[in-house]
Amino acid sequence: MFDETFIAMGIRRIAIIGSGIAGLTAAIKLKEQGHDVSLFEKSRGPGGRLAAKRVANGSVDVGAQYFTSRNPEFLPFLTRFAGNSSFTTWDGQFGFQGKDGQWQEFPDEPRYVGIPRMTAVSRALSAHVTVTAETRIERIVRNDNGWVLSDRAGNVQAVEFDSVIITAPPAQARDLLVQSNLPEQAAYLDDAVTRVLPCWAVAAHFKETPWPRHEGMRCDHPSLFWVANNSSKPGRKGEDQGGRGSWWVLHASSEWSQRNLETTPDQVAAELIAAFRELTGSDLMATDSVTHRWLYARSEGGSSPGHLWFPEQDIGLAGDWLSGGRVEGAFDSACSLVSAYVATDASR
Numbered sequence: 142m143f144d145e146t147f148i149a150m151g152i153r154r155i156a157i158i159g160s161g162i163a164g165l166t167a168a169i170k171l172k173e174q175g176h177d178v179s180l181f182e183k184s185r186g187p188g189g190r191l192a193a194k195r196v197a198n199g200s201v202d203v204g205a206q207y208f209t210s211r212n213p214e215f216l217p218f219l220t221r222f223a224g225n226s227s228f229t230t231w232d233g234q235f236g237f238q239g240k241d242g243q244w245q246e247f248p249d250e251p252r253y254v255g256i257p258r259m260t261a262v263s264r265a266l267s268a269h270v271t272v273t274a275e276t277r278i279e280r281i282v283r284n285d286n287g288w289v290l291s292d293r294a295g296n297v298q299a300v301e302f303d304s305v306i307i308t309a310p311p312a313q314a315r316d317l318l319v320q321s322n323l324p325e326q327a328a329y330l331d332d333a334v335t336r337v338l339p340c341w342a343v344a345a346h347f348k349e350t351p352w353p354r355h356e357g358m359r360c361d362h363p364s365l366f367w368v369a370n371n372s373s374k375p376g377r378k379g380e381d382q383g384g385r386g387s388w389w390v391l392h393a394s395s396e397w398s399q400r401n402l403e404t405t406p407d408q409v410a411a412e413l414i415a416a417f418r419e420l421t422g423s424d425l426m427a428t429d430s431v432t433h434r435w436l437y438a439r440s441e442g443g444s445s446p447g448h449l450w451f452p453e454q455d456i457g458l459a460g461d462w463l464s465g466g467r468v469e470g471a472f473d474s475a476c477s478l479v480s481a482y483v484a485t486d487a488s489r
């Protein structure tokens with residue numbers, strides 16, 4: 142009876158795998174179209190690479206540092222579904238280092254951050270949808286009623302889904318398609334898998350400001366790619382230890398991260414903090430640090446089709462890697478997949 146009513150009303154049951162910005166955007170937009178949407182997330186909470194790590198008195202953003210809003214639909218979407226209180230602009234000096242080692246200023250454009258951490262945005266978005274966390278989907282199999290999802294623990298979801306949307310990074314998405322005996326669809330991801338690069342992230346606390354010139358900077362250094370003063374972001378004051386000092390985020394270059402994939406976190410922290418001191422000429426010692434290894438951090442190069450949609454199988458893929466990388470790319474990709482989905486729906 143329930144299913145018949147669903148069919149009569151054109152409501153489709155859609156499973157979305159991954160609750161980063163792409164998964165959350167697709168879920169909210171498809172729910173707005175009247176569909177019955179369920180999100181599955183392998184981690185403890187939503188957000189994906191919008192990630193923060195706990196430190197004394199607060200947290201530090203170890204994944205995406207900020208986002209832009211060049212697509213005029215992005216800010217209105219965030220304002221409507223995440224609310225103005227979950228994000229704001231991060232003002233300050235942003236620079237990059239030329240080949241000659243000299244610092245130049247970044248182009249002036251608004252940069253946005255979640256408050257008090259990047260995950261505030263994903264958390265607020267996730268309030269509009271149903272997220273089943275700590276559930277890594279390993280296989281999807283089609284029966285007469287639709288797609289059946291099973292997770293790593295061998296549990297099978299009780300409901301069959303009309304459509305499945307995968308928003309995991311390409312290596313994880315391809316594994317899932319291969320496990321699900323969908324080699325043709327998996328082959329579309331072969332090139333993208335090779336273009337996603339790892340990144341070691343270290344957050345280090347200093348009692349005094351080691352570098353007053355920039356709040357965020359892209360470096361031309363063999364081991365460092367990006368450095369930011371996390372405590373300069375709005376809403377982070379409580380992270381100072383005893384009201385003094387600041388937390389700095391150091392992201393290693395892709396090449397260095399690749400070479401040091403198996404280096405211990407302590408050694409990574411020691412090397413990147415030493416590189417930071419060398420870069421800034423500061424002799425300050427870090428008083429605390431935390432480390433995170435991203436196996437799939439950034440996509441570089443390649444084509445940007447926006448999304449992948451296989452209407453015969455009712456399977457779609459979205460994610461930053463399909464739309465130029467970055468937070469905003471994840472949003473753009475989800476929007477373009479939803480448009481394709483709605484167009485197919487209209488012609489069914």
Ligand SMILES: Cc1cc2nc3c(=O)[nH]c(=O)nc-3n(C[C@H](O)[C@H](O)[C@H](O)COP(=O)(O)OP(=O)(O)OC[C@H]3O[C@@H](n4cnc5c(N)ncnc54)[C@H](O)[C@@H]3O)c2cc1C
Nearest residue numbers: 159161162163183189190205206278309460461467468471
């Ligand atoms: C170190 C670093 C710095 C960055 N800096 C910036 C920046 O300054 N500005 C910017 O715009 N972008 C930045 N980015 C990129 C930005 O974070 C991403 O582009 C964006 O967050 C990707 O969103 P997404 O939804 O496509 O993927 P993700 O956020 O990766 O979401 C995918 C989700 O799928 C889940 N998942 C994977 N496999 C499964 C499975 N089998 N079952 C269930 N769940 C699964 C994952 O746990 C994850 O939550 C940075 C990224 C990193 C790592």
